[in-house]
Amino acid sequence: MVFYHFGKYILMLKAVFRRPEKISIYKNEVFKEMVAIGLGSLGIISIISVFIGAVTTVQTAFQLTSDLIPKSIIGSITRDSTILELSPTICSLVLAGKVGSSIASQIGTMRVTEQIDALEIMGINAPGYLILPKLLGGVIMIPILIVIAIALSIVGGYLAGVASGAVTANEFTQGLTTDFIPFTLVVALVKALIFAFIITTVSAYQGFFTNGGAIEVGNSSTKAVVISCIAILVSDYIIAQLLL
Numbered sequence: 001m002v003f004y005h006f007g008k009y010i011l012m013l014k015a016v017f018r019r020p021e022k023i024s025i026y027k028n029e030v031f032k033e034m035v036a037i038g039l040g041s042l043g044i045i046s047i048i049s050v051f052i053g054a055v056t057t058v059q060t061a062f063q064l065t066s067d068l069i070p071k072s073i074i075g076s077i078t079r080d081s082t083i084l085e086l087s088p089t090i091c092s093l094v095l096a097g098k099v100g101s102s103i104a105s106q107i108g109t110m111r112v113t114e115q116i117d118a119l120e121i122m123g124i125n126a127p128g129y130l131i132l133p134k135l136l137g138g139v140i141m142i143p144i145l146i147v148i149a150i151a152l153s154i155v156g157g158y159l160a161g162v163a164s165g166a167v168t169a170n171e172f173t174q175g176l177t178t179d180f181i182p183f184t185l186v187v188a189l190v191k192a193l194i195f196a197f198i199i200t201t202v203s204a205y206q207g208f209f210t211n212g213g214a215i216e217v218g219n220s221s222t223k224a225v226v227i228s229c230i231a232i233l234v235s236d237y238i239i240a241q242l243l244l
Contacts, residue, residue: 033137053156075175107207
């Protein structure tokens with residue numbers, strides 16, 4: 001069963017990347033999806049990111065019980081944790097719930113109301129027309145959201161640390177700038193790109209092959225979120241194993 005669905009998924013991707021009939025139509029759709037995915041998710045990503053950084057800083061300070069360890073290490077731990085793991089992974093899991101379920105329900109509704117059948121009868125490449133703009137919009141905007149999330153997490157950690165008195169502003173800043181490895185940002189962006197591809201394509205697959213009515217559309221949305229989250233966690237481990 002797994003190989004059956006994986007084969008259908010690969011065939012769908014092959015149809016998605018087929019040469020488009022009219023590029024200008026696709027371009028407009030890509031911009032619409034960039035706005036929907038990027039601006040539509042900016043608010044929740046911003047709120048989550050600030051609190052991720054704040055909680056990381058407070059908990060790290062709580063665990064530093066030894067006076068021999070400089071408090072500047074709090075800034076280093078917050079920086080590396082948010083860049084490498086917390087911002088890319090947690091934000092992608094949230095986006096899988098928000099963006100993924102939206103994509104699955106949109107395409108699933110079009111399937112059960114026979115709109116996709118109408119597109120195919122007119123000779124339009126339905127997978128390309130419906131899925132490719134969402135894929136490109138996700139691959140462009142989700143890494144940008146992750147970069148914003150990293151920045152806001154560090155700001156949130158700084159504010160929480162200084163406000164709680166766990167660390168001074170100078171100590172936190174010193175920790176941020178000490179022993180920074182730029183490659184960690186590359187790893188975060190690689191994760192963001194792969195997670196964006198997973199969220200958009202897995203959700204589109206679940207929606208595109210929906211059968212039945214409104215209940216099945218809901219089930220497809222649920223499956224899209226669950227499978228996307230599992231795939232994100234598995235790929236997160238694989239990327240970490242390969243790049244770190």
